[in-house]
Amino acid sequence: MLTAYNEQQILFLPYQYTREDLKKIRKEMQFYCPQCQQHVQLKIGQYNIPHFAHPANNRCDQLFSEGESKLHLAGKKQLFEWLKQWEHFVTLEPYLSNLAQRPDILVTKGQQQIAIEFQCSAISHEKWSARTAGYQQHHIQPLWLFQLPKSKHFLQGIHRITIPPIWQKTMIPTKYGLSYIMLYDAVQAQFIYVTNLLPVHGHTFIGKVQELPLQQQHFPFYEPRSITQAEFYQYWQLYKQYCSQFVYRRLAYSKAGVQDPFLRSCYELQFSLTAMPDYIGIPLKDAEVMSMFSSEWQIFYHYFCHQLQVLPHELNDDNIQLFLTTYHMEMTNQALNIIQNYRAILEKEYLKRGNIPNFYQEVYNYLQLS
Structure with a gap:
């Protein structure tokens, strides 16, 4: 510690003095712990900066750590x-x-x-x-x-x-x-x-x-x-690299093979594992609460909509809850909000219809990393 009291109860700060000053002061004064009022030693070594320490086996170190x-x-x-x-x-x-x-x-x-x-x-x-x-x-x-x-x-x-x-x-x-x-x-x-x-x-x-x-x-x-749009492009590139690595690892190491739910869903949706649609692997705020990586749960989301025969941006809140339950994800307000945000991004792009979908721009506008 860096503080102690002398006999007059004046706060003593060792860094205000040179080592030579401190050696002289140490011979003239006694110092006490502000916490337990017991005697402490002024240590002036060559390695550590000058500091106070309790004698060995003193009980005060239960409240105030020694050996800094x-x-x-x-x-x-x-x-x-x-x-x-x-x-x-x-x-x-x-x-x-x-x-x-x-x-x-x-x-x-x-x-x-x-x-x-x-x-x-x-x-x-x-x-x-x-x-x-x-x-x-x-x-x-x-x-x-x-x-x-x-x-x-x-x-x-x-x-x-x-x-x-x-x-x-x-x-x-x-x-x-x-x-x-x-x-x-x-x-x-x-x-x-x-x-x-x-x-x-x-x-x-x-x-x-x-x-x-x-x-x-x-x-x-x-x-x-906030980061610039040019900086966000680096984020997007890094995130998509991670998405590609996730799919590769799943394909290379899954012991279930074609029966792996993720790979099976990709196959039935006719999604290429080497060129996923832009709307798969969308980064979302607070997504760390999700037990699955974004590429995985978003594939499952589209497959779930496919089974219900509804467009992904039209899935209602009751079915979103059913989706979370079906895929054994924790049912929390935060999880619901994340999926609702994903649905909103899909809806905005769907409503553009004739325009070329630009999920990159939409995600940048949504995240506004700051």
Whole structure:
């Protein structure tokens, strides 16, 4: 930790001093944990930045973690020093006794409080949920900033990206309904924006990665802009590549062969596996809640309509519910809304009739990735 009290109960911040100053101060003062009031040691090593730590086997580490990494200490220091310039009240490692939690940084802006958690190590879903709920119950907005792991090399630009489940829980929504993730890299002292996220399947997304040096960041934080139509073309190409790979894998590895429901439906609909219609594999908002990839459930949707002898854009809501039940997909309002949106896109293209269908443009207008 980076904070402690001396005998006069004055907050002590070690980064304000040189190592030589700290060695002299360490001989003259005793330091105490702001949380448990027990003695803590001022450590001044050559590897880590100076910090305080409890003696071994001290029970306070049940509430406030010890053994912080050099990266975690450095990141907190960088963020705290940067936040102080924005004319808000900023506290480093405050102990919030009413909820028994200690955020890395607490920002008070008028009547609003923001708890910033800079997370460098793995955290369980249960611990993340408990800490997030604790802040929210006391009207404190939690903001989780994850350190980009060494194994994750996010290059600037538009890519297909695997996003861990815990990162997905920290997505920041925009007014357009699409979300983004903001990471912080303490090594380079910069923010990493993973924006304009389009769900593909499971933990796979297509997104735009941008780097923003700490000193160019604003507070409140900058929000991403909508992508251009030219950028969306890259999204479309990547998404369609994934669709083609999905069909190839299904054809190559399905043990059921022609009896595979997906392959059988394609055969009866007379769809070519190597050249699917444009309306198969349409990306939709919030599609990550669907248990199947878009190409699969959309094939099943058309086959279901074919069996009922109705046009795909004319399937009513009762039959949409029956469709979800028939194909063992979870019946939720979100799932219903996704299929209704797909039906609406099909209807708009059908009503154009004489015009050449342009699903690419329709999907771009619908998504407006922002």
